[in-house]
Amino acid sequence: MNGVHDMGGMHGMGPIAPEPNEPVFHERWEARVYALNRAVGFVGKWNIDAGRHSRERIPPADYLRMSYYEKWLAGLIMLLQESGLATEAELESGRPAPGSAKATPALTTERVAAVVAARGSFDRPVNTPPRFAVGQPVRTKKINPTGHTRLPRYARGRIGIVDRVHGAHVFPDSNAHFRGEDPQHLYSVRFSARELWGEEAAPRDSVYIDLWESYLYPA
Amino acid sequence: MEDRADHHPHQELPSDPALRVMALESLLVEKGLVDPAALDALIDTYEHKIGPRNGARVVARAWVDPEYKKRLLADPTVAIAELGYEGGQGAHMVVVENTPDRHNLVVCTLCSCYPWPVLGLPPVWYKSSPYRSRAVIDPRGVLREFGLEIGEDVEIRIWDSTAEMRYLVLPERPAGTEGMSEEELAALVTRDAMIGTAKVKPPGGPA
Numbered sequence: 001m002n003g004v005h006d007m008g009g010m011h012g013m014g015p016i017a018p019e020p021n022e023p024v025f026h027e028r029w030e031a032r033v034y035a036l037n038r039a040v041g042f043v044g045k046w047n048i049d050a051g052r053h054s055r056e057r058i059p060p061a062d063y064l065r066m067s068y069y070e071k072w073l074a075g076l077i078m079l080l081q082e083s084g085l086a087t088e089a090e091l092e093s094g095r096p097a098p099g100s101a102k103a104t105p106a107l108t109t110e111r112v113a114a115v116v117a118a119r120g121s122f123d124r125p126v127n128t129p130p131r132f133a134v135g136q137p138v139r140t141k142k143i144n145p146t147g148h149t150r151l152p153r154y155a156r157g158r159i160g161i162v163d164r165v166h167g168a169h170v171f172p173d174s175n176a177h178f179r180g181e182d183p184q185h186l187y188s189v190r191f192s193a194r195e196l197w198g199e200e201a202a203p204r205d206s207v208y209i210d211l212w213e214s215y216l217y218p219a
Numbered sequence: 220m221e222d223r224a225d226h227h228p229h230q231e232l233p234s235d236p237a238l239r240v241m242a243l244e245s246l247l248v249e250k251g252l253v254d255p256a257a258l259d260a261l262i263d264t265y266e267h268k269i270g271p272r273n274g275a276r277v278v279a280r281a282w283v284d285p286e287y288k289k290r291l292l293a294d295p296t297v298a299i300a301e302l303g304y305e306g307g308q309g310a311h312m313v314v315v316e317n318t319p320d321r322h323n324l325v326v327c328t329l330c331s332c333y334p335w336p337v338l339g340l341p342p343v344w345y346k347s348s349p350y351r352s353r354a355v356i357d358p359r360g361v362l363r364e365f366g367l368e369i370g371e372d373v374e375i376r377i378w379d380s381t382a383e384m385r386y387l388v389l390p391e392r393p394a395g396t397e398g399m400s401e402e403e404l405a406a407l408v409t410r411d412a413m414i415g416t417a418k419v420k421p422p423g424g425p426a
Contacts, residue, residue, distance in 0.1 A: 005329060005330065006328070006329055007328060007348055007351050007352040008326075008328030008329075008351065008352065008354075008355045008356070008379065009352065009355055009356040010348075010352040011352070013347075013348040013349040013351075013352045013353065014348075014349050015349060015364060016344050016347070016349050016350050016353075016361060016364045016365070017344060017347075017349070018342065018344045018365065018411075018416075019342070019343060019344070022342050022343065024265055024266045024270070024339065024340055025262070025266070026343075027236075027237065028237070029236050029237040029240040029241070031262040031266070032240050032241075032244055032258060032262075033236075033240055034261070034262070034265070034340070035257075035258035035259075035261040035262050036240075036243065036244060036247065036253060036258065038261055039252075039253045039254070039257055039258055039261065040247065040252055040253060043252060052329075052330050055330070064348060068331070068343065068346045068347075069236075070236055073236060073239065073240060073243070076243075077243070085250075085252060086246065086247070086250065086252075090246060090250075091243070091246070094242040094243070094245060094246050095246065095249070096246065096249050096250045100250070102249075102250060102251040103250060103251035103252050104251055105251060105252060105253050105254035105257065106252075107253070107254065107257045107261075108254055108257055109254065109256045109257045109259075109260045111257070112257055112260040112261055112264065113260075113264070115307075116261070116264050116269070116306050116307065117305060117306045118306060118307060119296075119305055119306060119307070119309070119310035120306075120307050120310055121310045121311070122310060122311065122382075122383040123311065150329060150381045150382060151381075152328055152329060152379065152381065154328075154355065154356075164313075166311070166382070166384060169311075169382060169383060170383075172382075186382055186384075188313075188384070196355070196356075197356055202359065202371070202375065204373075204374040204375075205358065205374060205375040205376070205377070206374070206375075206376055206377070207355050207376075207377045207378075207379055208376060208377065208378050208379065209379045209381050210379075210380070210381045210382035210384050211381065211382075212382075
């Protein structure tokens, strides 16, 4: 979706403002939101791509105003409701619906260390060889899907060179919508800064973007 | 008196995020979906166990051991796991090496992708709109805000983390560190140097 989250190349967002000696979490509630997302995510009702897509669907003005963990909170509430893990009435009242069944937590303290250390790989075996080879020029498609995609707007309809072939990975555009993993070959594609931003860009600079096969044409 | 809840039925939980989160956690605990002690353990892990010291040890090892450096660049996920660092958001690692004529910078323009097992959770600026919007179009301006001036003759490579590949910058080993131990070297390596918004400074150099 052409959301405000897809912000590569936008102007007017202000200075970077790094904070010296920044704590991992600024407030206790931020830490709780992070951990709640991990723990409820472990129940398995959604996947990482659906999680990203929930935050992308926060209305743009709210998205820009909210702090990072406010967005994680809003996304979690959206997913709880959409997955049926909690109803709107429960989220409003803060109390379980009368007579509702009580689950058993999927993530227990004993499992935390193993869950944190689990790689959670996204590569998948496929029967087809990669369509593109290292060094080959490719052009990205001009697409404007209303759902989730990982082809940023600033790199649509641009020519780049395949730099690496990563193997086949879960395709987020499908997985985020629970339409299956649809694994596809994934490539690191090098775009010159001038191809992306025009003649004023530094001549030798480049942006490398990881792109799935169905985003690309031969160029 | 206008009741805000009349217009926003989804916002009836208290508007203060701390109170809203407390209410949400208590609901999810009562529903049996989360164990609060598991939340404590997760938080403790990322506050105290997993952070940029992990990545610094990887960098220092690569500086002192050329064979390890070769493995790190050729098969980063496995080489990093040799030191005991692996896990979520680190399943598919790529290590990109800085040289005198090439500087690497890592960003996630679409969200906040970051290599957790080696760097921990990202700082606020990395997840912020200014960094996400500007790193790809104005890398030199961004680096200048971090106090880093990159010469026109140096190529900048920006890595936009759009997939599950996670990027770690292998910074240049500073001059004047020839006699230092691996441990002493690791102490010089900062988080920002492994994202690409800083260089590793020599010991005792200007702050």
